[in-house]
Amino acid sequence: MQRKSKQNILIVDDSEMNRAMLVDMLEEDFSITEAENGLQAMKIVRHSGVMPDLMLLDIVMPEMDGFEVLGAMNECGAINDIPVIMISAENDSSFIERAYEMGVTDYISRPFNVAVVRRRVMNTLALHAKHKKLVRIITEQVYEKEKDNNMMINILSHIVEFRNGESGMHVLNISVITSLLLQSLIEKTDKYKLTSKDISIITMASALHDIGKISIPGKILNKPGRFTPEEFEIMKTHTTAGAKMLDEIPLYKDEPLVKIARGICRWHHERYDGRGYPDGLKGEEIPISAQIVSLADVYDALTSERCYKKAFSHEKAYQMIFNGECGQFSPLLLECLTDTHEAIIKELQSHSTEQIKEKELQNLVNELIQNDEMYDFATPLTYMQREHEKTRFFTATADELQFDYDARTGIAVISEWGAELLGSEKTVLNLSGKDGYILDNESVREFKEKLKTATYENPEIQGTVKISTKGKNIQADIISKTMWSETSDSIYTGVIGKLKNLKEISD
Numbered sequence: 001m002q003r004k005s006k007q008n009i010l011i012v013d014d015s016e017m018n019r020a021m022l023v024d025m026l027e028e029d030f031s032i033t034e035a036e037n038g039l040q041a042m043k044i045v046r047h048s049g050v051m052p053d054l055m056l057l058d059i060v061m062p063e064m065d066g067f068e069v070l071g072a073m074n075e076c077g078a079i080n081d082i083p084v085i086m087i088s089a090e091n092d093s094s095f096i097e098r099a100y101e102m103g104v105t106d107y108i109s110r111p112f113n114v115a116v117v118r119r120r121v122m123n124t125l126a127l128h129a130k131h132k133k134l135v136r137i138i139t140e141q142v143y144e145k146e147k148d149n150n151m152m153i154n155i156l157s158h159i160v161e162f163r164n165g166e167s168g169m170h171v172l173n174i175s176v177i178t179s180l181l182l183q184s185l186i187e188k189t190d191k192y193k194l195t196s197k198d199i200s201i202i203t204m205a206s207a208l209h210d211i212g213k214i215s216i217p218g219k220i221l222n223k224p225g226r227f228t229p230e231e232f233e234i235m236k237t238h239t240t241a242g243a244k245m246l247d248e249i250p251l252y253k254d255e256p257l258v259k260i261a262r263g264i265c266r267w268h269h270e271r272y273d274g275r276g277y278p279d280g281l282k283g284e285e286i287p288i289s290a291q292i293v294s295l296a297d298v299y300d301a302l303t304s305e306r307c308y309k310k311a312f313s314h315e316k317a318y319q320m321i322f323n324g325e326c327g328q329f330s331p332l333l334l335e336c337l338t339d340t341h342e343a344i345i346k347e348l349q350s351h352s353t354e355q356i357k358e359k360e361l362q363n364l365v366n367e368l369i370q371n372d373e374m375y376d377f378a379t380p381l382t383y384m385q386r387e388h389e390k391t392r393f394f395t396a397t398a399d400e401l402q403f404d405y406d407a408r409t410g411i412a413v414i415s416e417w418g419a420e421l422l423g424s425e426k427t428v429l430n431l432s433g434k435d436g437y438i439l440d441n442e443s444v445r446e447f448k449e450k451l452k453t454a455t456y457e458n459p460e461i462q463g464t465v466k467i468s469t470k471g472k473n474i475q476a477d478i479i480s481k482t483m484w485s486e487t488s489d490s491i492y493t494g495v496i497g498k499l500k501n502l503k504e505i506s507d
Contacts, residue, residue: 006031007125010052012041012069013087014061018110022056022087025114026121038064042072045082047448052082054125057104059088059095070102079103083128085120087112170300171207176347177296178206184336185292187457192288196456196484202289205261209268209293212242239266239278263287268294273328283330295333298326299344314345401476401499418499422469442466447478454482454492465499476502 008031013019016036023032033052035041038061044052059066066086073079083105088095091109099107105124108117182199185192194202213221216238220231227235242265252258267281267290274282276294286294302317312320318341320326322334337344401418419426443465450461459482467474480497 007053008033008050009121010035010041010044010055010082012036012038012055012061012066013058015058018058018087022117025118030121037061038066038069038072041069045073045078046076051078054121054128055082055084056121057084057086059086059090059099067098067102070099070104074103083124085124087117170304173300173304173348174206174209174293174296175203177299177344178292179203180340180343180347181292181296181333181336183457184340185288185333188332188336188339194288201257201260202264202292205257205264205289206293206296208242208246208261209264209297210238210242211245212238212240212265214245215241236269236277239269242266260287260289264290264293266290268297270294271327272330276327291330291333295321295329295337299337300348302326303348314341401502403498404494404496406494421502422467451482451492451495456484459484461495461497466505467499467502473505474502475505476500 006029009026010033011019011022012035013022014036019034019036023034026032033044035044041055041057042064057066057069064072066088070079070084073082073084079102084103085106085108086099086104087108087110089110096107105127106120108120179199182194182202186194186199216235220227220234223231243262246258246262246265247253249258253262264287266278267276267286270276270279270281270286270290271294272283272286272291274280276286298321299317302312302320303314305311318337321329321337400415401421402415403412403418404414405412414422414426416426446463447461447465450463454461461478461480461482463478465476465478467476476499478497478499480495482492483494483496484492
């Protein structure tokens with residue numbers, strides 16, 4: 001049976017005698033790291049690759065004192081991961097109050113009792129362990145809820161697309177193009193005051209842009225030729241029908257996602273010159289979310305095969321949009337399309353392998369709605385749970401190690417396939433070091449160096465990593481994207497991504 005590794009305590013004190021006393025009373029039960037000033041302590045925290053489980057911190061030290069260390073830990077977020085007990089001869093209440101305000105868990109005054117120090121250290125570690133467990137549970141619940149919400153939105157939008165005789169990839173493509181255009185837009189202007197949260201909501205809401213097509217008779221929806229004027233008028237009502245559906249959701253109609261989705265449903269066929277429908281809005285009267293989704297919808301419609309046409313090339317679609325053959329769009333958004341065109345092509349092509357999975361889902365949905373005259377909106381809803389489980393199955397069996405790392409909690413959630421490969425739980429508290437799996441320390445260091453180069457504007461990180469698990473050494477390609485705070489583009493909050501091309505290597 002493998003012996004459990006000792007927890008690590010970082011002792012930060014400029015007095016060698018004080019450090020020696022603490023080491024003598026704690027080394028039997030804990031692994032000890034020492035630092036003789038604050039600068040050394042922060043170097044260990046930031047660059048050692050293994051985070052201490054607890055810090056014992058003095059106040060008065062040269063180069064960087066205890067309060068400066070606390071300030072640095074607050075700035076980089078380490079105060080949330082490492083509990084701090086301040087040990088000092090300073091007994092003034094203002095010092096103690098300031099220490100607690102800056103995030104210390106406990107304060108011990110010198111001279112101290114050995115038994116008291118040991119008990120407070122153990123109590124603090126136990127309390128922090130319970131806190132981490134609670135955070136993990138809450139994070140898992142939030143993660144699952146958000147994932148489920150995304151799945152339900154995508155399943156419903158997929159049903160609409162399949163009923164329309166279109167590839168289910170249209171939903172994914174719209175989201176990809178919308179996200180890339182939004183990223184380009186915020187780089188060009190701050191006119192629309194879009195935050196990262198806004199971008200996330202608009203991208204998610206884009207999946208519902210054609211939900212109103214549920215109300216359109218199938219004989220019109222899937223007509224291979226041109227619509228008659230009467231049929232086109234009926235077809236146009238999918239915009240107002242979709243908006244009405246979302247208006248009639250009593251519990252959630254005031255939620256930001258629903259409000260934005262409603263606007264996208266109603267106005268994604270408006271045109272910048274006022275010649276769109278249903279309301280004939282012009283220019284900036286059209287919400288920017290609807291403008292973006294409108295452009296994404298037209299681009300993907302041109303480059304995708306439909307029952308009434310063959311797919312155009314990406315180059316041809318680009319030219320048709322710029323020539324005004326598909327209606328007028330904002331000049332600024334056309335600039336964004338120019339800037340992101342190569343990235344759009346690359347992203348859409350990378351998702352083409354998903355069509356196998358989409359075909360499986362399409363077959364099931366087609367079975368549900370094959371008798372269109374009896375089709376009822378409630379019918380697909382009764383099958384949503386089945387589709388939800390199917391989506392889970394596809395994700396779980398994908399030959400990739402998918403992960404979602406939250407830097408604020410230190411928790412990584414990995415796919416079921418990845419967890420089985422590594423012999424770990426789906427929720428991982430430590431990516432390296434003590435747990436002895438996932439990534440080796442060298443991979444962690446290399447990844448952290450690359451992480452320093454990532455920005456809100458350029459969030460992607462790629463490279464190779466090594467994994468040691470079940471007596472095997474595995475090398476894999478990593479493709480990841482850094483995530484940023486909803487309130488500040490300068491605050492990094494985590495990484496999402498996947499490991500591909502896993503292969504066993506020798507030591």
